[in-house]
Amino acid sequence: MAKRRKVGNLLALAVLSTVAQRPMHPYEVMSLLRARDKDADMEIKLGSLYTVMRNLARHGFVEVAGTTREGARPERTVYRITEAGRAEMVDWVRELVSTPQPEPRRFRAGLSVLAAVGPEEGAALLRQRLELLERECGARRESLARDVLAVPRLFLVEDEYELAAHEAEAAWVRSLLDELTSGTFPGLAEWRRWKATGEMSPELAELAERGHEE
Amino acid sequence: MAKRRKVGNLLALAVLSTVAQRPMHPYEVMSLLRARDKDADMEIKLGSLYTVMRNLARHGFVEVAGTTREGARPERTVYRITEAGRAEMVDWVRELVSTPQPEPRRFRAGLSVLAAVGPEEGAALLRQRLELLERECGARRESLARDVLAVPRLFLVEDEYELAAHEAEAAWVRSLLDELTSGTFPGLAEWRRWKATGEMSPELAELAERGHEE
DNA sequence: AGGCGAGTACTTGCAGACGAGTATACGGGG
DNA sequence: CCCCGTATACTCGTCTGCAAGTACTCGCCT
Numbered sequence: 001m002a003k004r005r006k007v008g009n010l011l012a013l014a015v016l017s018t019v020a021q022r023p024m025h026p027y028e029v030m031s032l033l034r035a036r037d038k039d040a041d042m043e044i045k046l047g048s049l050y051t052v053m054r055n056l057a058r059h060g061f062v063e064v065a066g067t068t069r070e071g072a073r074p075e076r077t078v079y080r081i082t083e084a085g086r087a088e089m090v091d092w093v094r095e096l097v098s099t100p101q102p103e104p105r106r107f108r109a110g111l112s113v114l115a116a117v118g119p120e121e122g123a124a125l126l127r128q129r130l131e132l133l134e135r136e137c138g139a140r141r142e143s144l145a146r147d148v149l150a151v152p153r154l155f156l157v158e159d160e161y162e163l164a165a166h167e168a169e170a171a172w173v174r175s176l177l178d179e180l181t182s183g184t185f186p187g188l189a190e191w192r193r194w195k196a197t198g199e200m201s202p203e204l205a206e207l208a209e210r211g212h213e214e
Numbered sequence: 215m216a217k218r219r220k221v222g223n224l225l226a227l228a229v230l231s232t233v234a235q236r237p238m239h240p241y242e243v244m245s246l247l248r249a250r251d252k253d254a255d256m257e258i259k260l261g262s263l264y265t266v267m268r269n270l271a272r273h274g275f276v277e278v279a280g281t282t283r284e285g286a287r288p289e290r291t292v293y294r295i296t297e298a299g300r301a302e303m304v305d306w307v308r309e310l311v312s313t314p315q316p317e318p319r320r321f322r323a324g325l326s327v328l329a330a331v332g333p334e335e336g337a338a339l340l341r342q343r344l345e346l347l348e349r350e351c352g353a354r355r356e357s358l359a360r361d362v363l364a365v366p367r368l369f370l371v372e373d374e375y376e377l378a379a380h381e382a383e384a385a386w387v388r389s390l391l392d393e394l395t396s397g398t399f400p401g402l403a404e405w406r407r408w409k410a411t412g413e414m415s416p417e418l419a420e421l422a423e424r425g426h427e428e
Numbered sequence: 429a430g431g432c433g434a435g436t437a438c439t440t441g442c443a444g445a446c447g448a449g450t451a452t453a454c455g456g457g458g
Numbered sequence: 459c460c461c462c463g464t465a466t467a468c469t470c471g472t473c474t475g476c477a478a479g480t481a482c483t484c485g486c487c488t
Binding site for chain 2: 112155168
């Protein structure tokens, strides 16, 4: 697991999940990402976005759908997601959600496209994560208990912090999981239907379009 | 604040704090970092370490202390930290500890060299962080409350996660701060003395040497 | 005595990230 | 009506990170 992705940049995941809506040109992707303040945490650099899009194309995850030009504006290259691209996206989400990584941003990125898998699978992935997380917390707790006998706490604060962060994450995952399995998470039925039929309710579709801050 | 560092890689901070002990060649730095399993979270690549060391030298944060050669082994270049290097390190720690960043690893890295500032300043930095953190949590909580009226929760899980993570961090910082200000944090006197005189107790020095897992 | 696995120490080459630059359109204030 | 700021849309060049490679040594097994 954690196999090396052809395009490893997390920005690529955001891009994939955005062009999944409909064919777009890179700049448009950026605007959409900005609109749903995705760019706040995921520092988005325009230069990188063009590189990433080209790389995605190189590996067959997206393909050129054509080029358009309005007036004397620069030519825009419109990209479309491929089947391989969709598969990559889903597979990536699976990994990001199910497997804890030292880099917490990866989890965040995974969560932000959680909708790409169904609620049942989502719950399963979270369950797996929780288990790994608990195992890791246990190990860290033990090693910390051992170290504290030999090393002043001053040199262990970072480990204490890390442990606290992991425990907090575990608690959060547990509570989300509860909502998912008990069925109290709102919108479960819609989510499932959307997954099955590929159809979104009109309001939902509109939301996706304008990206919830108008 | 958050000014652009001449050498931005976090690995550079670890390197600085290691050569601060005594002059070393890059490979030795690596071994020490490995010994204190710093490398677990901070993925250390040898190649990067050499690059980083060269960059630190280029900007005057370290300087070549000489080269040695044992038998037919490759030549080793020994580096020594400069005054500018020490200043950069302390300044960097200040920033990392006091200012919350989207990337949590930065805080961890800052904590791991917290000893470079005194306990009083450490507490002040943490206090500042806590304040900023609380402000940010408030803002996030509000914007989440607003969004939840318009957007299905499915598309807000990442924001909920982020908020939870920040709140957990705030709680942890608060508890550390309490220990620091109430004086219940163990080893405070030693820490202060070390800061003032630059002297470590012998056991401490030895610990730093072998890096607490023998 | 020979071979191989693990450790030491460093270099190179290339892919990827991104700051800075380019060029045009459009609306509004002076 | 002209200039400026801002938005659209993309490119280029540089700098950096790092996987892979190099080269030698030591000790163990056989």
